[in-house]
Amino acid sequence: MTHMDGGIAPLDGLHLLPLGGSEEIGMNLYLYGLDGKWLIVDLGITFGDESTPGIDVLMPDPSFIVERRKDLVGLVLTHAHEDHFGAIQYLWPRLKCPIYATPFTAALLRLKLAETDFAKKVKIIEVPLSGRQSIGPFDVEFVTVTHSVPEPNALVLRTPHGLVVHSGDWKLDPEPLVGEQTDERTLRRLGDEGVLALVCDSTNALEPGRSGSEGEVRRKLTEAIGGMRGRIAVTCFSTNVARIQTVAEAAHANGRQCALIGRSLWRVHEAAKQTGYLDLPEPFLTEAEAAHVPPDQIVMVCTGSQGEPRSALARIARDDHNHIVLEKGDTVIFSAREIPGNEKAIGRVQSNLARLEVEIITPDEAMVHVSGHPAREELTEFYQWLRPRISVPVHGTPKHLQAHARLADACQVPEIVIPHDGAIIRLEAGKAGIVDEIEVRRLALDGSKLIRLDNGVVKSRHRMNNEGVAVATLVLDRSGELLADPQISLIGLEDDGDEEDKKIALMDRIEDAVDNLSKAARKDDEAVREAARLAVRRTIRMAQGKKPMIDIQLVRID
Structure with missing residues (x-):
């Protein structure tokens, strides 16, 4: 039960x-x-x-x-x-x-x-x-x-x-x-x-x-970085201190400096230093400092291994980062597994990197993660x-x-x-x-x-995403006579070339719906809104098979 x-x-x-x-x-x-x-x-x-x-x-x-x-x-x-x-x-x-x-x-x-x-x-x-x-x-x-x-x-x-x-x-x-x-x-x-x-x-x-060892990742990553040119970005979970240490060691072994790019990495860095879990060959550079290092002398540890849209790597891939850019000849290493459910988000980041002509290395291609x-x-x-x-x-x-x-x-x-x-x-x-x-x-x-996931807000967003939105504004006098043509806005329902035809059809249906109301009903704001809403819903459903979110705005003028 x-x-x-x-x-x-x-x-x-x-x-x-x-x-x-x-x-x-x-x-x-x-x-x-x-x-x-x-x-x-x-x-x-x-x-x-x-x-x-x-x-x-x-x-x-x-x-x-x-x-x-x-x-x-x-x-x-x-x-x-x-x-x-x-x-x-x-x-x-x-x-x-x-x-x-x-x-x-x-x-x-x-x-x-x-x-x-x-x-x-x-x-x-x-x-x-x-x-x-x-x-x-x-x-x-x-x-x-x-x-x-x-x-x-x-x-x-x-x-x-x-x-x-x-x-x-x-x-x-x-x-x-x-x-x-x-x-x-x-x-x-x-x-x-x-x-x-x-x-x-x-x-x-x-x-x-068996799952494999961090020691083997360090050896393989050091070897891989040694054969690369241009900037190198390695993305991993920010809490993986062993992997962060590994990237720092691999960069140092190959004559490169190492930077941390992403707020959560610096927070973990601070916690690891407080508790004695980092022993760096040299201090990490900030993102502002990394921007001025020659491409063949820098390795960057970046947040964003799971495609998080606000992460450092996602912003870099969109060419939307304040300091860091990647371009042809640079390499991004995904040193993390995909958590089930994140595949699309990761795919988007990798597609944006590919548009920049950046080489991408994942655990499927090389031993860069366990x-x-x-x-x-x-x-x-x-x-x-x-x-x-x-x-x-x-x-x-x-x-x-x-x-x-x-x-x-x-x-x-x-x-x-x-x-x-x-x-x-x-x-x-x-x-x-x-x-x-x-x-x-x-x-x-x-x-x-904090809201409950099953509340109306999320359901409404789903409907807006999938079915579109129609907004109609009606201006009436106190007796319920329309003083102007209804104004229509369609979001997510437009097709090139036919938007005006759709709006005209909706205006006609709304005017008919209001005209068919009794005199008493036309003076009732809720009755007018409901008649207009039903007219919009039926028209769009018959034309497109959609059930959009509908918002009827009503203005009364003396």
Whole structure:
């Protein structure tokens, strides 16, 4: 049964409720319920696309836990990626709970929150690497893993009902370059201790073999840059400090200077310096400084690997950047994988670069990227170490979750629960499963305001995009007589050469509709608007088969 208002019965025992991050990649928000108390793990965003016109950022609606805020004991962050902590700057005022994070994540969060008016109110509790923290009834241990950001953590939740491992994002990398390798020893110890449930990353559950190493990327990228002429731009995730360090090292090895182009890169640079994760051969140049370096002596790290329209690379590709230009003979290296859903946006940026006659290198052409998520061999090792009673695949589309479930079954996990957002999952040996569910919604950042994604604003934009807009202005006297021909504006409905004919037809239909009203109705503004609206709708539908947004403006003159 789906509860529209989150009005579920009180829960005893240990439960997991994903509000984001299941059956999708991004927007992670997981709630763990323990005998009436709740702990949030991660609070992330995803980015808008063509299906959300005018919307840049999406996030889960936290209403369920906001209604239970008195029972919320805290928010724990696994790592500093936008899809895991990017919603805090928008949603924390609704939650007002303490936040627990390791030093790098805490440093980057403080820098992000500095742009808000509530930064000083947020209680951020730093937990040391491999630290352990009591949070309400939860005993939480942080276990170091490897990912494409400093200080990723798996979380161990020790409860009276059993031990849960929440993997966060992770991989097995023998040469991560920045930070430590995944703590295999501790994970094996947890397996010996006995793991009730593993809630685990499914991003690469369809990929055979292993995910590859950052060390190999550094060697290949250094070699590739050595054979290039002209300016070189490398785009990657701004939080991938190992990759940023790699580009700096590769540039230096080839006698080039290195610059950071993009605001979020400088923010990560500051957090990495504060926590000791960058050891540069020489300081990065600013974008203004980079503009004056000869083309064959510069490498630029740019934001925009996912085609974000406001990113540095997108603006450069549109020839719309204040300082940086790219031209024939220059090269752009995409040192990041495409997140599902971003293909069109990335394609647009690459098309604009191609128009500039810039050479483009992607991971399909060269070894310039490795994933930060575990492929199937790594997942299998993880299961062999932890040997959980229950597997809950998360962080993936339904296809990824199903593949992960099959792998867990092959690893002889006794119980497997494939979740969806809103599913309330009992974590109990022999009785694991979905016991209830709530309706989940999405919030959207519309300019500076948070709105529900299912409200009329977004629906109206879809209709405007797909069906067009017709605006008619009518000027009448007090008795309802038209004093002038209706004025018509058509947006998204025009065809070259026939716009005037369409407008004349609409004017005639509107005049007929108003004339056919009774004298009393013509004095009623709403009756006139409705008659004109129906006339416009029927005329356009018959002529074009469209159902545009229609706006009737009415002016009365004495």
